[in-house]
Amino acid sequence: MNYRKISYLVLLLIALLTVASVYFASRLRFDYNFDNFFPKGDPELAYYFKYRNTFGNDNDYLLIGLENEKSLFDKQFLTRVDSLTRYLQRQPHVEAVLSPTTVKSPVLETFGYFEIPYLHPAEPERYTQDSSLVYSTPELVGTLFSEDATAVSLFVQTSDNLEKPAADTLMASLTSELAQLGLTPHHIAGKALAQSVFVDKMKVELAIFMTASILLVILVLWITFRTLWGVLIPLIVVVLSVLWGMGVMGIFNKPLDVMTVLLPTIMFVVGMSDVIHILSRYLTEIGQGTEKLKAIKITLREIGLATFLTSLTTAVGFLTLLTTTIEPIRKFGLYTAIAVALAYVLAFTLLPALLVLVKKPKPVQARHAHHTWPILLRRMLRFILNYPKFILGSSALITLVSLIGIAQVKVDTTLLEDLGDSDPIVQDFKYFEKKFSGVRPFEMHLQAASGHTLYDYDVLHEINKLENYLLHQYGLNFISSPATLVKTLNRAQNGGLNEYYKLPESSSGLQPIRQRLQAYRNRSELRAVVTPDALQGRLSGKMSDIGSAAASALNDSLNAFIKQHINPTYLQTRLTGSALLLDRNNEYVVTNMLQGLMIAFLVIATIVGLIYRSLRMVVLSLIPNIIPLLMIGGIMGFLHINMTVSMSIIFTIAFGIAVDDTIHFLSKLRLELRAGKSLPYAVKRTFISTGKAIIITSCILVAGFLTLIFSTFDATFYVGLFVSLTLFFAVIGDLYLLPVLILVFYRSPEKFLKRF
16 A cells, blocks of 8 residues: 555645635634623523613613813813714714713793703803702712712713624724823723724734744644654644634634634644644654554554544533533534544544655654653652552542632622723723712613503602612612603703602692603603603613622512512513623523533543443543542632633533543553553553653643633633643643552452453
């Protein structure tokens, strides 16, 4: 058989597929869609979409905070604020602007309807009166004007579901205008800004991570093999696996989001595992003087099954992410699993073809590379054989301490959990929480009971009771509802006096207000609060981003209040909104994580059981890989790091990768025992022959994932940190605990071999 011709044909086919992959990969785009993080399949999601179609989106807005060191009531400052307001009102994709310089108080008199401005920017002589009026109007303080009178806020309503290009254009024009007007310092928060910044961060970090991964892989390969071909051949295989994986994403038009942007980096380090094991075994044979083609055949035959199983278990680890309700995590798991499979195909097609075509390494060099490790490995093995009780005792103690730490782990998320506290976006969000009403939206669907409308006197009093509870007990800092509309009109028909910002005292006093609301029922600002038939309404508000755990507790108290104090024969309510949906992810975090881990455990246990036909071997293969997961959970608990949606993927990913070394170790041990070696000698041979590859691949994996700690996204940082730690703990378990377990549970090779 002409292996060289076959190798050339393989290279030609791979080259054609690579060209196609590059084409499709070039079509990839970056995207960050806030809605994708809602829990898919949750009944609340369908309810929210229906609610949003009626009243509009609750997070399509921008908040602009402006400060003036002297005083808010400064002509130059207010003129600039007013200029910015007029500018924003002219911009495309801006539906409305609520500004301190344009907000007005409606007044209804016998002769008609007119509006009185709260501020007169061009008339400084009226500032004292304006200031008194503003700070005696509760709905303005903490919303448009800060309580300490040092800042104002503009609320900019943007178009529904604003796409990235339009958001970028709006943000660029806003930033330019702020600079031109000299409005500094300023603070901006909102979906359009977050979407734009997240995508820009993803682009920068993708370039950084890919560069770091390539340099890291080159360094480790050079240290390991000390030859040019030992660096280039593995690098080519891994680079092509990344291109093929991204090409598959391009075929299905899957954009790069905050999760899939990690795929290239992960594949650089994960895809290298098979290559290292193949090359290490190949060099061992060459170092022993084996002819090149025979060495390739022996290598593929001896580690083929083990490598297939490790690729399968790694893919399973990522595929278990399909159990989650979060779409970006599901897609990340699916496409990374596909990329792992493609990397395996390339490792067993492209790599052997290249080894056939390149010049055979010199046996002296191969022996040198092969014999640089035995001294270290023998010392490690000697420690294992001398102190088995210490290793078992330490493992038991670590497990116990980890369980104590796990008991302290809390499940909690915030709106910007992916960004660190020092990020400018987070700082701006905190600014609005400190100075104004906050950024976390609150939404409640109001429905008048049968036979009533939301403008009925008794229904409005029920809504008013809700408002009082939400303001004084729940923690809302701003509320808009059908009741606030009625209060505003009641004040308007009483000369605009703030003491009349309340519901009319009688049903007869409500009648003229109802007539006006009926006349204005089709106006857009009214439809955003009450439907034209006045049967459905919206109670919305803003509050601090207190986290999902605290919000869930508040919602439980709110529901208890409604059940006890709100009369369902007048008013029916239901919590909804984007913040509630993100909070509901908490209910799925632990469940999804445990489901994913159980699936991974069962699949991997089934694989090991079918291959080794031993329940004992299944247990032995899982123990060294479960303990590292417990250790990570314990560390999170002791360091008070909350479990979030993004953090939950760490465990299934790490387990799927970590179990690879266990499978390689057990596969080699079986071959040694079948060759007639005694159990201690087989363990020794296995430890020395596979130890090098296990350590090298683990170093690459640990260092590769550690590059992610330079990310500005908290989720990416913790994925990098904790997956690295898990893999580090797992390799310690495979090299120290696993041999001890084998020697304890299999005291003779016959007990081991009869299982196969």
